[in-house]
Amino acid sequence: MIRRSVLAAVIVMVLALAGCVSPNGQWSTPVADKARAPLAAAGGVKWRPCPDVAKASLGRPPANVTYECGTVNVPRDWAKPNGGKQLGVALLRARATHQTNRIGSLLVNPGGPGGSGVELATYLSAGLPAETTQRFDIVGFDPRGVGRSEQVKCFSDAQLDASFGADPDPVSPADFDKAVTLGRTMAQSCGDKYGDDLRLFSTEQAARDMDAIRAALGEQKLTYLGYSYGTLLGAVYAQLFPTRVRAFVLDGAIDPTLGSVAGAESQAKGFERAFDNFAAWCRDNAGKCPIAPDARAAVTSAIDSARRSPVRGPDGRAATAGWVQTAVIASLYSQEQWIQLATAIDNLRKGNAASVLRLADSYAERNPRGQYSNLFDANMVVNCTDDGSTPPVDKLRALQNDWRTKYPLFGPSTALNLVCAQWPGKRDPYPAGAAKGAPPILVVGTTGDPATPYEQTPKLAEMLGVGVVLTWQGEGHTAYPQTRCITQAVNRYLIDLTVPAKGTTCPAA
Known part of the structure; x- marks a missing residue:
């Protein structure tokens, strides 16, 4: 049985974080590039015990799991794998003490880009069913630029505060110009610090790192569980190294x-749909939702009020329109957070901003001292480096105006990708094509997913050519291991390589 508290933590870990709140960052138009040889460096991993990492994440880790940390050294630039500098990619291995019929390692990534696979592995060691952990070591990695690996850090805490707090829909020319200036300043901060090295944080570089990890783990073929942006990493890997895929769950x-x-x-469309689902739940559960019967009107009013006269939180920070929208976005990733969102908006209109700011800070990885992790630095650098097609600022302004009508709550902020539009670094778009020679790859989609809308699930499966769709009729972002039906289907695939029948759909509960 999966502990609900652990599962909730896993859900938080797999935020997509790709373009709905400031700072914005979208996905690129992929350009195939097969010229780079699919090289991977072997050499093993020197593991050391690190129970402290699991304790920091879980508080009380499972007694029957050991935790070890290590590093795999990879080329800084896979285009020059033999003659250049290296960087270290941090790993954590969680191993159940009573494994039987061990299959190998299950490499995991929580998405982002910018999420820590090291932390995800600790959560999954307590959150996955024993059927899985008894057959696999759970191995998480922090991709290049992230967390315990060599970090990319180019935004100040003040810049991130300004970005998250900014009006999500700056209408007047003066307000729009202010947003453009902030985006330019943030982009230039990264350019000034990293210059041409920004391109080295691309998705394709990280996918090639995954093959070095596979080799270092001693696995002939890779078994992988990728959430959200982690599905993109997995898809790129499968294109580059199709014959090295054992089983991939995307x-x-x-x-x-x-x-x-x-x-x-x-x-933007996915978040609007998810919000409509939240609003319908609110209307039908007025006893649990203090902003019923019209949640959309309540949230819209809260954002408008925050523009005119923001409520201040316990630390004196103003809960501006940007912070309120960030709290809304954070809460749509999991149905379990809907009650928290309704309560936070109700508290805000009563003059208490604490719960709104708490929700927003959990999403932004901002601690009580106003300090940020490097999650959004990495998120922005990877997204902008991958992106070969961001329109110029004037085109984004036109999209903002158009999407305000189509997607009133989330369209304008999603359109204003003002950092990537002014990016100073070279781009490195990832390939987008078939994984020729790969075995079946399981592609899982949730019908109520706000961040990676369900429509993208069959498209990824079709692109890969070997994708098999598994559908969950649920709410929130990502599915495994949230219900028995989903868990059983994924486990049969991971363990026995049994692919679900075409059209397999799991109910919400």
Whole structure:
């Protein structure tokens, strides 16, 4: 039985974080590049015990699991694998002490880009069913630029505060110009610090790192569980190294064939749909939802009020329109957070901003001292580096005006990809094509997913050519291991390589 508290933590770990709140970052128009040889460096991993990492994440880790950390050294630039500098990719291995019929390692990634696979592995060690953990070591990695690996860090805490707090829909020319200036300043901060090295944080570079990890783990073929942006990593890997795939579960699928505008619009539409589902739940459960019967009107009013006269939180910070919208976005990733959202908006209109700011800060990884992790630095750098098709600022302004009508709550902020539009670094778009020679790959989609809308699931499966769709009729972002039906289907695939029948659909509960 999966502990609900652990499962909730897993859900939080797999945020997509790709373009709906400031700072914005969308997905790129992929351009195939097969010229780079699919090289991977072997050499093993020197593991050391690190129970402290699991304790920091879980508080009380399972007694029957050991935790070890290590590093795999990879080329800084896979285009020059033999003659250049290296960087270290941090790993954590969680191993059940009573494994039987061990299959190998299950490599995991929570998405982002910018999420920590090291932390995800600790959560999954307590959150996955014993059927899985008794057959696999759970191995998480922090991709290049992320967390415990060599970090990319180019935004100040003040810049991130300004970005998250900014009006999500700056209408007047003066307000729009202010947003453009902030986006330019943030982009230039990264350019000034990293210059041409920004391109080294691309998705394709990270996918090639995954093959070095596979080799270092001693696995002939890779078994992988990727959530959200992790599905893009997995898809790129499968194209580059199709014969090295054993079993891939891509949960919360991204369609790599979408250009940045189409990808952003898909996400705006997904969040609007998810909010409509929340509003319908509110209307039908007025006893649990203090902003019933019209949740959309209540949230819209809260954002408008925050523009005119923001309520201040306990630390004196103003709960501006940007912070309120961030709290809304954070809450739509999991149905379990709907009550928290309704309560936070109700508290805000009563003059208490604490719960709104708490929800927003959990999404932004902002601690009580106002300090940020490097989650959004990595998120922005990867997204902008991958993106070969961000429109110029004037085109984004036109999209903002158009999407305000189509997607009133989330369209304008999703359109305004003002950092990537002014990106100073070279781009490195990822390939988008078939994984010729790969075995069946399981692509999991949730019908109520806000961040990676369900429509992208069959598109990814079709692009890969070997994708098999598994559908969950649920709410929130990603599916495994939330219900028995989903869990059983994924486990049979991971363990026995049994592919679900075509059209397999799991109910919400």
